[in-house]
Amino acid sequence: MAPEQIRSVILDILARIAPDEDLSELDDSVPFREQMELDSMDFLDIVMELRKLYRVQIPEEDYGELVTMDSTVTYLTPLLKDAESTV
Amino acid sequence: MAKDFLKDAKDEYDVIVIGSGLAGMTSANILARQGYSVLLLEHHYQLGGMATWFKRQNGHIFDISLHGFPYGMLKSCRKYWTQEIADSIVPLKGVRFKNPQFSLETSFNREDFTQLLIEKFGIEPETVKRFFDTARQMNFFDDQGKTTRELFEEFFPGRDDVVRLLMEPISYANGSTLEDPAITYGIVFSNFMQKGVYTFRGGTDRLVKLIKAELENNGVDVRIRTQVEKIEVSPDRSVTGVIVNGRRIGCKAIMSNSNIKGTILNLVGEEHFDPEFVEEAKAVRLNNSSTQVYIALKPGDELEYCGDLLFHSEHNGFDIEAMLSKNVSSRTFSFYYPETRPGSGRSLIVSSTNANFSDWADLPEEQYEADKKHLIETTLDCLEQYVPDIRERVDHLEASTPRTFQRYTQHLQGASFGTKFEGLKVSKELPDQIAGLYHAGSVGIIMSGWLGAVNYGVIVSNDVDKYLTPAAARI
Numbered sequence: 001m002a003p004e005q006i007r008s009v010i011l012d013i014l015a016r017i018a019p020d021e022d023l024s025e026l027d028d029s030v031p032f033r034e035q036m037e038l039d040s041m042d043f044l045d046i047v048m049e050l051r052k053l054y055r056v057q058i059p060e061e062d063y064g065e066l067v068t069m070d071s072t073v074t075y076l077t078p079l080l081k082d083a084e085s086t087v
Numbered sequence: 088m089a090k091d092f093l094k095d096a097k098d099e100y101d102v103i104v105i106g107s108g109l110a111g112m113t114s115a116n117i118l119a120r121q122g123y124s125v126l127l128l129e130h131h132y133q134l135g136g137m138a139t140w141f142k143r144q145n146g147h148i149f150d151i152s153l154h155g156f157p158y159g160m161l162k163s164c165r166k167y168w169t170q171e172i173a174d175s176i177v178p179l180k181g182v183r184f185k186n187p188q189f190s191l192e193t194s195f196n197r198e199d200f201t202q203l204l205i206e207k208f209g210i211e212p213e214t215v216k217r218f219f220d221t222a223r224q225m226n227f228f229d230d231q232g233k234t235t236r237e238l239f240e241e242f243f244p245g246r247d248d249v250v251r252l253l254m255e256p257i258s259y260a261n262g263s264t265l266e267d268p269a270i271t272y273g274i275v276f277s278n279f280m281q282k283g284v285y286t287f288r289g290g291t292d293r294l295v296k297l298i299k300a301e302l303e304n305n306g307v308d309v310r311i312r313t314q315v316e317k318i319e320v321s322p323d324r325s326v327t328g329v330i331v332n333g334r335r336i337g338c339k340a341i342m343s344n345s346n347i348k349g350t351i352l353n354l355v356g357e358e359h360f361d362p363e364f365v366e367e368a369k370a371v372r373l374n375n376s377s378t379q380v381y382i383a384l385k386p387g388d389e390l391e392y393c394g395d396l397l398f399h400s401e402h403n404g405f406d407i408e409a410m411l412s413k414n415v416s417s418r419t420f421s422f423y424y425p426e427t428r429p430g431s432g433r434s435l436i437v438s439s440t441n442a443n444f445s446d447w448a449d450l451p452e453e454q455y456e457a458d459k460k461h462l463i464e465t466t467l468d469c470l471e472q473y474v475p476d477i478r479e480r481v482d483h484l485e486a487s488t489p490r491t492f493q494r495y496t497q498h499l500q501g502a503s504f505g506t507k508f509e510g511l512k513v514s515k516e517l518p519d520q521i522a523g524l525y526h527a528g529s530v531g532i533i534m535s536g537w538l539g540a541v542n543y544g545v546i547v548s549n550d551v552d553k554y555l556t557p558a559a560a561r562i
Contacts, residue, residue: 017166019165039159041162041163041166041542041545041546044545044546044549045166045545047549048117048121048548048549048552051121051552051553051556052121052122052552055556057553057556
C-alpha cells in the first residue's frame with residue numbers, strides 16, 4: 001500500500017473507534033489525542049484492527065509511533081508495502 | 088442419562104475461554120470477531136460471573152452487582168459489544184452518604200465533589216484542584232510504593248471525614264483499602280469522577296441475554312454447566328487443551344477467567360511452573376468477600392426516591408476493619424426503582440457489606456443460618472430510617488455470604504473483588520511461564536469491577552491474538 005492508502009485505512013479505523021468525532025479536519029502533524037478523545041484502549045483497538053486486516057505485528061514498545069497520523073503512516077509504510085488495500 | 092452439556096462440541100478450538108465473567112465473555116467475543124474458533128465454558132447454569140442476578144417467587148429479580156460503573160463502560164460496550172448494549176447504559180441520579188460525620192447527596196462527579204469539598208468540608212479550592220489533577224494523571228507505570236493513605240495524608244492531613252467521602256464508594260466498588268497503592272485509587276476514582284455512576288437499564292439479566300446473543304452471533308460456542316477439571320500442558324510448557332466434564336478438548340490457547348490463584352494452583356498445577364513463580368502466585372493476596380441482603384417490596388409498591396446508592400455507617404471515621412467486621416456498622420444500599428426494569432413495577436433493595444471469608448467459612452450449619460437471619464434483621468432495622476414501615480412492605484427476604492459467592496463463582500475464599508495489586512503482575516506473566524496460557528479477570532484492583540473486567544479482557548485478548556497470529560498466517 002502507498003502512504004495515502006495507509007492514511008485512509010487509519011482514518012477508517014478511527015471512524016469506527018470514535019464514531020462521534022469529525023475526522024475531516026484532522027491535522028496529520030498533531031497528536032491524535034490532542035484532537036480527539038482517544039484513550040489507551042483506543043490505541044489497542046487500532047493495533048488489533050491492523051493485525052486483523054494485514055497481520056502486521058506492532059510490538060508494545062512501538063506504540064509510541066502511533067502518536068500522529070504522519071508518524072503512524074511513516075511507521076507503517078515499510079510494514080505494509082506488500083499489503084493490498086482493503087479500503 | 089445425565090444431559091450432555093458438551094453435545095456436538097468440537098474436539099479442537101483455537102481458543103478455550105474458562106469462565107464467563109465479563110472479562111471472559113469479552114475475550115471470547117473479541118477473539119471470535121478476530122476470526123478464531125472459540126469455546127466458552129461456564130460451570131454455573133447461567134453466564135455472567137459476578138455480573139449476575141437471581142429470580143424468586145412473585146417474579147422478583149435481584150441484581151448482585153449492577154449499581155454502578157463509570158461512564159467508560161458505555162464506550163467499551165459500544166466498541167467490544169453492540170450499540171444496543173451501549174444504549175442501555177444510563178446514569179444513576181444520586182449517591183448518598185449518611186454517617187456520624189456528615190450526611191449529603193451527590194451526583195458523584197468532579198464538579199459536584201469539588202463544590203462539596205470546598206463548601207461543605209472547607210478545603211482550599213487550589214488543594215481540591217491539585218488532588219483531582221494528581222489522581223487523574225496517575226497511571227500504571229507510576230510509583231507503586233505510595234499508598235492511598237499517604238496520598239490522602241498529603242492532601243487532606245488529619246481529615247478522616249474527607250477520606251471517608253473519597254474512599255467509601257471506592258471500597259464498595261472494588262474492595263480496596265487505604266493500604267493499597269495510591270495509583271489503584273487514582274485510576275478508579277478518576278474513572279468515576281469523569282461523569283458519575285452508571286447502570287444498565289433492563290437489569291443484569293437483559294445485559295447478559297444481549298451479550299449471549301452477540302457471542303453466538305459471532306460464532307462463539309457457549310456452554311453452561313461445564314466444569315473444567317484440568318488445563319492440559321505439554322512437557323515443553325504449552326497449553327494443549329482442557330479436561331471438561333470428563334472430556335478432553337484440544338486448543339491452541341486458553342484464556343482463564345477463573346480466579347488467578349485457582350488457575351495456577353488447581354487447574355494447571357504448580358509442577359508446571361517455575362518454583363519462584365508458584366511462590367509469587369501463592370503470595371498474591373485475595374481481596375475480601377461480601378455479604379448481601381436482598382429485599383423485595385410487594386409487587387406494585389413503588390419505593391419513594393431515597394438515592395440510588397446509599398453509604399450508611401454508624402462508625403466514626405473510615406475504618407476498613409470495622410467495614411469488614413461481622414459486627415456490621417457499615418452498609419451500602421443499592422435502591423432499585425421500577426425503572427431499573429421499565430414496566431416491572433418492582434422496587435428492590437440490596438444491602439452490601441464487605442466481609443471476611445474466615446468469619447463465615449467454618450460456622451456449623453445451625454449457627455450459619457442463625458447468623459444470616461441476624462444479618463437480615465439488623466439490615467431491616469437500619470433500613471427502617473430510610474424506608475419507613477419496611478417490614479410491612481417486604482415481600483421477599485434473603486441473604487448471601489462469602490460462602491455463597493464461593494459456591495457460585497468458585498473464587499477462592501469467595502473473593503468478590505479479585506486480588507490485591509500484586510495479582511496483576513502474576514496474571515500478566517502467566518504466558519511467559521506456559522505458552523498459550525492467559526488470564527483475564529478481576530485482579531490488581533484496577534482491573535476490577537465491570538469496566539476493569541471488560542477492558543482487561545480486551546487487553547489480554549490482544550496478547551492472545553498476537554500469540555496466535557503467526558500460526559494463522561502460515562495457513
